[in-house]
Every structure is written in C-alpha cells, then in structure tokens.
Amino acid sequence: MKPYATYAAEELALDDMFMRWVQHPDDDEVALFWQTFTKQHPHRRAVVEEARRMVIDCSTPLPGAMANDEMANLWERIRGSLRELDEIKPLQPSIQKVVTWWYFGRTVAAALGLLLFIGWSYWIHRSDKLQTIRSGSAQTRMVRLPDGSKARLQPNSQLEFVQQWVGEIPRAVWLQGEARFSVVHSPKTSTFRVHTSDVTVEATGTEFWIGQQAEGTRIGLQRGTLTLLLNDDDRRVTMHPGDSLEVRGHLVFPLKLSVGQLNKAVKR
Incomplete structure (x- = not known):
C-alpha cells in the first residue's frame, strides 16, 4: 500500500x-x-x-467564454452603472468623465485579476499531470527533475513526478526499483520527497540512493541529511552522511556498508 x-x-x-x-x-x-x-x-x-x-x-468546470457582443454589452452596462453613481452625479461634466473612467479602470483591473486567477487555476490543473519514466532491462537512465535535481534510474526501474513544481508544493517523486538522487537545495524550494512502497524519504540538498528489494527498501546517504517516514507509523528516522539502512515494514536495520561501498552505490 x-x-x-x-x-x-x-x-x-x-x-x-x-x-x-x-x-x-x-x-x-x-x-x-x-x-x-x-x-x-x-x-x-x-x-x-x-x-x-x-x-x-x-x-469544477471553468466558466465558458463570452461572445464578443456579450462582452461589449457587459462593459457598456458597467460604464452606465458607473455614470449613475451618487458620488459622480454632482460633479462637473469634465471631472465626471475623468472619475467615471477611473472607476471603470478599477473595475477592469478587478476583472483582469479574476481572469488571471482562473487562468492560474487552469494552469495548475493542467500541470498536475504525472510524468512516468522507465529504464530498460539492461540500461540506466538519467532523469532531470523540474527543479534541476537529478535521478539516475537503474535497470528495470520507474519514476513518476508532476511535470511542474511550484510554490510550497512538496517536490515529490514515486519510485519503483532503484535510483541515485542528487537533490538541488535552495532556501526558496520545499522539501524533496521520494515515495516507495515501504518508506518516504525527505531530503533538502543531498546525494543518496534508494533500492527496493523483495525483503525491503535500502537507503544509503553520501551527503546531506535524510529523514525517513515509515508507512503507517509516526516515527521519523534521521540519517547522516555515511549511514545506510534497510526498512522492512515497521523495522529499520543498519547496513554494514563501508564508505567505499556506499560511495560506489551512490555514484553508480
């Protein structure tokens, strides 16, 4: 699950x-x-x-676009309504015209803001499509992620992620198989997450590898800091450079990998 x-x-x-x-x-x-x-x-x-x-x-479906004549009628009604405002009626004609256009400009700005919001919502909806990348049975594959981070998929592996990462939305990928990650760190970016069937790995700016095997998921950290979130468990496990662990369900076991072995795994 x-x-x-x-x-x-x-x-x-x-x-x-x-x-x-x-x-x-x-x-x-x-x-x-x-x-x-x-x-x-x-x-x-x-x-x-x-x-x-x-x-x-x-x-929710976006509202349909208005026809040109409907749009023209709408703006004319707005201008007419503005001319009838109590604040404008007592003014001299020349000043009344200026104030009317000022109110009109403010109304147009509000309408444009609404249109921009609708467009932004539509863009967010379109950008939430998952992209799936797979490696072949005898090949590795380098994947460049939307924030500039990199993942090298090992053979028979798969990576999924949203095509656009914006704002405070977590930078998240879903991994099946094995991959090495080099994560870009920036104060403006959110947490980077790798989801597997056993564990979620949180990183900021790190180099690490994750390998799924029949008995569990193995994680090795070369640089930076990782936080492991075990599935259906509130515990958090922190990893430091040189650490390597295996997660089996709710259990976490240290792996006895030398620095050389860890570096070799991360740099593959």
Missing part, C-alpha cells in the same frame, strides 16, 4: 484512488478504504480535507 500517512495534501490530491473517492463517492469499496484510513489516522483528517477541496476545485 502507498504511504498515504506521510503524504502532503498536494500529493494526496494527485493520487488516482483519492481522486476517485472524491469524484465518485458512490464507489463503496473506495469510500470504505478512505473512511477506514481517516479513522486509523485521525491526525491526518485536516490534510485529507484540504486535499479533497483541491480535487473538487480542480474538477
């Missing part, structure tokens, strides 16, 4: 099963899953509700 207990609201809103729950509440099986999840994780209810509102907002 995906580590939903560690997801931010933006990450939940991108999840297919979460979106289906919000958009198709009559799906009893999916509804039961999320109802059970919120009962088991009451501290995540605020996050779930925020993500639900995001999905609803992005699913």
Whole structure:
C-alpha cells in the first residue's frame, strides 16, 4: 500500500484512488478504504480535507467564454452603472468623465485579476499531470527533475513526478526499483520527497540512493541529511552522511556498508 500517512495534501490530491473517492463517492469499496484510513489516522483528517477541496476545485468546470457582443454589452452596462453613481452625479461634466473612467479602470483591473486567477487555476490543473519514466532491462537512465535535481534510474526501474513544481508544493517523486538522487537545495524550494512502497524519504540538498528489494527498501546517504517516514507509523528516522539502512515494514536495520561501498552505490 502507498504511504498515504506521510503524504502532503498536494500529493494526496494527485493520487488516482483519492481522486476517485472524491469524484465518485458512490464507489463503496473506495469510500470504505478512505473512511477506514481517516479513522486509523485521525491526525491526518485536516490534510485529507484540504486535499479533497483541491480535487473538487480542480474538477469544477471553468466558466465558458463570452461572445464578443456579450462582452461589449457587459462593459457598456458597467460604464452606465458607473455614470449613475451618487458620488459622480454632482460633479462637473469634465471631472465626471475623468472619475467615471477611473472607476471603470478599477473595475477592469478587478476583472483582469479574476481572469488571471482562473487562468492560474487552469494552469495548475493542467500541470498536475504525472510524468512516468522507465529504464530498460539492461540500461540506466538519467532523469532531470523540474527543479534541476537529478535521478539516475537503474535497470528495470520507474519514476513518476508532476511535470511542474511550484510554490510550497512538496517536490515529490514515486519510485519503483532503484535510483541515485542528487537533490538541488535552495532556501526558496520545499522539501524533496521520494515515495516507495515501504518508506518516504525527505531530503533538502543531498546525494543518496534508494533500492527496493523483495525483503525491503535500502537507503544509503553520501551527503546531506535524510529523514525517513515509515508507512503507517509516526516515527521519523534521521540519517547522516555515511549511514545506510534497510526498512522492512515497521523495522529499520543498519547496513554494514563501508564508505567505499556506499560511495560506489551512490555514484553508480
């Protein structure tokens, strides 16, 4: 199961099963899953509700565009309404014209602000599409992420991420297989997260590798600091340069890798 207990609201809103729950509440099986999840994780209810509102907002159809004659009639009605304002009537004609245009300009600015907001909402909705990149059975593949960070996929691996990272939205990727990451750090960027089936790895500016195996997920850190969030567990495990760990369910085991072995794994 995906580590939903560690997801931010933006990450939940991108999840297919979460979106289906919000958009198709009559799906009893999916509804039961999320109802059970919120009962088991009451501290995540605020996050779930925020993500639900995001999905609803992005699913609401944008208003249709107005025809040219409708737009012209609208602006004429606005100008007429402005000329009838009590604040404008007592003024001399020359001054009345200036003040009318001032009110009109302010109205236009407000309307443009609304249009920009609608356009921004549409862009955000379009940019929330996941991109999937896979490596072949006998090849590695270098992936450049939206913030300039890099991931080198090992053979038979897959990486998913949103095509645009903006604002405070967590920089998140979903990994299946094995990859080496070199994460760009900037005070203006948010936390970088790698989600696997066993654990979520949080980083700021680091170099590390993650490998999924049948028995668990292995993580090795060469530079920087990592925080591990175990699935369905509130514990946080901090890693420092030279550390290597294996996560199996709720258990964490240290790996006995030498510095040379760790560097070799990270630099592959």
